[in-house]
């Protein structure tokens with residue numbers, strides 16, 4: 455008799471945890487992801503700002519389950535789900551029957567209908583995004599150092615004062631002041647503005663106000679302009695226009711405003727909830743489909759929406775694995791209870807804010823050490839942890855950043871810029887070894 459088949463869509467925090475929770479159960483598991491690696495998204499900004507390499511925060515999925523014979527990995531983008539026929543199909547036409555389905559496809563970045571976001575801004579949601587942004591920053595500085603006319607606008611606007619925007623702004627200031635000013639001595643005296651724009655009246659909205667103020671003060675102290683209380687009206691190719699009419703010109707615009715559920719949610723054909731998330735019952739199953747579960751960023755359990763951070767996905771993965779075990783054993787399912795373990799965000803070297811649900815909070819150097827420690831622990835794989843630790847130690851001691859190879863070929867538009875003899879075909883000049 456064939457074993458029950460569990461299909462899991464997505465190998466992020468939730469999907470991996472669900473698969474691990476079922477690995478010793480008498481089921482066959484098919485784990486489908488559009489990428490062959492798991493991304494540790496909290497450190498994406500460090501890849502974008504040349505602090506870490508892509509493979510420091512990406513981990514091959516096949517490696518994770520190498521010893522679990524019951525888990526089969528499928529590289530493919532899910533494009534159809536048939537709830538009645540109990541099948542999931544991927545773009546290349548392959549289709550997979552399931553007895554249980556776990557949807558853990560996360561989110562994608564969202565423009566929230568603001569004109570000009572698509573095409574003029576850099577999102578930060580995937581490793582591709584991080585590498586594209588890093589490449590763009592390096593290219594901007596190469597162009598500027600070639601003394602083009604008109605001059606290259608090195609100014610940066612980060613839209614969104616949540617943890618991603620705050621971490622990004624802090625990381626960029628360090629990259630520019632500690633690294634680029636040495637790499638590009640001709641630009642050392644140039645004023646390179648970084649502006650953080652947040653529509654709410656404080657940064658780090660989910661944190662206690664005192665920590666938000668602490669974070670904003672640190673950002674300002676680090677020469678980052680913080681604009682609060684006014685949203686973005688629209689984005690132009692070379693600047694951001696706020697609703698009050700002010701315009702901030704910038705050669706780099708980073709969109710760190712928020713996310714919406716992965717299009718996988720829309721494949722179910724059920725009414726979606728806030729942020730296009732899948733409304734689920736208290737046991738995380740899809741109402742009317744007790745064999746289908748949604749977890750993590752893509753799920754909307756009853757009650758107050760859970761934060762779209764790693765812990766709800768991890769805990770959801772564990773919970774759903776337990777529910778599937780219960781169902782197989784003929785036992786009833788139980789409700790999911792999220793345990794808030796606290797929040798943290800760093801603003802760069804020696805500065806972070808940390809908050810626990812019991813009100814305990816830390817900032818400054820202690821907070822930063824806690825941030826470093828937790829991120830090291832949460833990273834997947836010993837090699838990644840060791841690499842990240844060595845990179846961080848190196849960066850801390852030398853103020854240098856090793857990951858700033860400009861690997862992609864210059865675009866035709868870039869060739870039009872007056873690079874002259876310094877054409878980037880001699881790319882070895884812009885490459886730095888670790």
Ligand SMILES: Cc1cc2nc3c(=O)[nH]c(=O)nc-3n(C[C@H](O)[C@H](O)[C@H](O)COP(=O)(O)OP(=O)(O)OC[C@H]3O[C@@H](n4cnc5c(N)ncnc54)[C@H](O)[C@@H]3O)c2cc1C
Pocket residue numbers: 463464465466467468469486487488489491492493494495496497498499530531532533558559560561578579580617618716718749750751752762763764765767798
């Ligand atoms: C820049 C950034 C910084 C963050 N910082 C923090 C932080 O400091 N702390 C924190 O707790 N959280 C942080 N988060 C949020 C956290 O990463 C997410 O909440 C978490 O990853 C959600 O887990 P998940 O399993 O629901 O989805 P994800 O981890 O996003 O995984 C979804 C998976 O589904 C796959 N997928 C999507 N669509 C398809 C498809 N059609 N077919 C096949 N596969 C598909 C994706 O490739 C991906 O692997 C951050 C997020 C970002 C973007």
